[in-house]
Amino acid sequence: MPLIGKILAATGVVLGSVFIFLKSSVTVQEDPNFIVKKEILSGSTFSIIASQAGVATGTAEAIFSSSKGVYDLSNIREGKELVFVFDKNTNDLKELDYDINTEEELVVKNTSTSTEEWLAEKKPIEYQVEVSTAEGIIESSLYETIVGQGLDNRLAIALAEAFAWQIDFVGDIQKGDSFKVIYEKRYLNGGYVMPGKILAAKFNNAGQQYLGYYFKTSDDKDGYYDENGKSLQKVFLKSPLQYKYISSGFTYKRLDPVTETYYHAHRAVDLVANYGTPVVAIGDGTVTQAGWNGQYGISVTIRYNDMYTSVYGHFEGLAKGIKRGTTVKQGQVVGYVGSTGNSTGPHLHYEIHKFGTFVNPFTIEVPDGKPIADKDKSAFDEVKKQYNI
Ligand SMILES: [Zn+2]
Known part of the structure; x- marks a missing residue:
C-alpha cells in the first residue's frame, strides 16, 4: 500500500x-524493521536456525529459556517458519514469531534495549476474515466435489467435522446429495491462508436434510447446533475406565520403560488399573478391530464416526461378543485391563485418532453436547436469521 x-x-x-x-x-x-523468515528444515533446531538468521548465540539462548514456560522451542516443527524481526538501524533482534498451530502464535519480544530480557506470550493469530458461500451436488464424494470446484480441500474436512455425528461421509454419501455452506476464509497480510469457521451449513443426504449453525454460548462454549438448538455433537465419556493414575502421558518422544532407551513417541495415554478392570466404549460406535495386535497385545479399535477412532491396548481379554463389526453403545464394556503385548504391568494404552492423526485423549476439545439454553435462545435465533441457509 x-x-x-x-x-x-x-x-x-x-x-x-x-x-x-x-x-x-x-x-x-x-519500515523501521527488517524481517528474516526461516523455514524449519528436517533435523534443524532453534539455535541452528537462529544462528543462520544472524542472531547472536547469547540472544538465542535467552529467547529459548524465557519462552520455555510458554512454548518449548525444541518442539518446533519441520516445514513451519520462524520469523525474526530486526531493528534496521541497530541490527538488534526485536522479536521472534512462531505459529504454534493454526490458532495461536508464540511472540517473544525484547523488553529492554540494553539487556537480554525477553517476554514470551502466546497470542491468537489475527486473521482477516471474509465470509464466503459454497454449494454443490455430489457425484462421488464430498472431497471430490469441493476440490473439483477449485475450493480448499480443508473445507471438506471442516464440513465433515461439523456433521460427523449425523452423517457418515465415507459410507452414507450418495450421488445427488447436496450441500451449501457459509464459511469464513482466513487471510494474513492479504494472502489466503485457510478456511476458518463454518458459520452455517445445510447437507442433504439420501433425502434427509441436516442443518447446522455455529454458535458461541454466553458461557463461552462453541459448537454446532441444528435448527431447533440441539447440539450436533455427541459427548464422549471422559475416560474409558476407572484408573489409578496416568503412567505415561501424551508425548512425541519418551524413554521406553522396556528397552530403557529413547524410543518412538508415545502418542497415547497409559492408564494404570488392576487386572480385569472393565474398559468401555467412550461413545456409540463400531468395532473395527478386536484381538491380538502386535505390540498392543489384545486390543480393540472402535470407530465412532468419520472423525474419531479409539484404540485400547494390552487387554487381558475381550468382553463377550466383541469382534470386528460389532456395534457398541457408549459405556458398553469391550474388554478388560491386562498387560499383553509390549507392556510392563497392567494398564490401558489409550489412543484417540482424529481424522487419522493421533490426538491427546485428555485435551481434545469435545463440545458439551447440551442444547441451546433458554437465556441464549434469542441470540441463537438471530444467528439463524443472519445465515438463512
Ligand atoms: Zn501406552
Missing part, C-alpha cells in the same frame, strides 16, 4: 485538515 493509502486507512475518515497536517508532518517513513 502506498504511504497515502496507509494514512487514509489509518485515519478512517478523510478530513482535509487532518490530511494536510499528516502530509506536512510525516516524512516518508520506511
Whole structure:
C-alpha cells in the first residue's frame, strides 16, 4: 500500500485538515524493521536456525529459556517458519514469531534495549476474515466435489467435522446429495491462508436434510447446533475406565520403560488399573478391530464416526461378543485391563485418532453436547436469521 493509502486507512475518515497536517508532518517513513523468515528444515533446531538468521548465540539462548514456560522451542516443527524481526538501524533482534498451530502464535519480544530480557506470550493469530458461500451436488464424494470446484480441500474436512455425528461421509454419501455452506476464509497480510469457521451449513443426504449453525454460548462454549438448538455433537465419556493414575502421558518422544532407551513417541495415554478392570466404549460406535495386535497385545479399535477412532491396548481379554463389526453403545464394556503385548504391568494404552492423526485423549476439545439454553435462545435465533441457509 502506498504511504497515502496507509494514512487514509489509518485515519478512517478523510478530513482535509487532518490530511494536510499528516502530509506536512510525516516524512516518508520506511519500515523501521527488517524481517528474516526461516523455514524449519528436517533435523534443524532453534539455535541452528537462529544462528543462520544472524542472531547472536547469547540472544538465542535467552529467547529459548524465557519462552520455555510458554512454548518449548525444541518442539518446533519441520516445514513451519520462524520469523525474526530486526531493528534496521541497530541490527538488534526485536522479536521472534512462531505459529504454534493454526490458532495461536508464540511472540517473544525484547523488553529492554540494553539487556537480554525477553517476554514470551502466546497470542491468537489475527486473521482477516471474509465470509464466503459454497454449494454443490455430489457425484462421488464430498472431497471430490469441493476440490473439483477449485475450493480448499480443508473445507471438506471442516464440513465433515461439523456433521460427523449425523452423517457418515465415507459410507452414507450418495450421488445427488447436496450441500451449501457459509464459511469464513482466513487471510494474513492479504494472502489466503485457510478456511476458518463454518458459520452455517445445510447437507442433504439420501433425502434427509441436516442443518447446522455455529454458535458461541454466553458461557463461552462453541459448537454446532441444528435448527431447533440441539447440539450436533455427541459427548464422549471422559475416560474409558476407572484408573489409578496416568503412567505415561501424551508425548512425541519418551524413554521406553522396556528397552530403557529413547524410543518412538508415545502418542497415547497409559492408564494404570488392576487386572480385569472393565474398559468401555467412550461413545456409540463400531468395532473395527478386536484381538491380538502386535505390540498392543489384545486390543480393540472402535470407530465412532468419520472423525474419531479409539484404540485400547494390552487387554487381558475381550468382553463377550466383541469382534470386528460389532456395534457398541457408549459405556458398553469391550474388554478388560491386562498387560499383553509390549507392556510392563497392567494398564490401558489409550489412543484417540482424529481424522487419522493421533490426538491427546485428555485435551481434545469435545463440545458439551447440551442444547441451546433458554437465556441464549434469542441470540441463537438471530444467528439463524443472519445465515438463512
Ligand atoms: Zn501406552
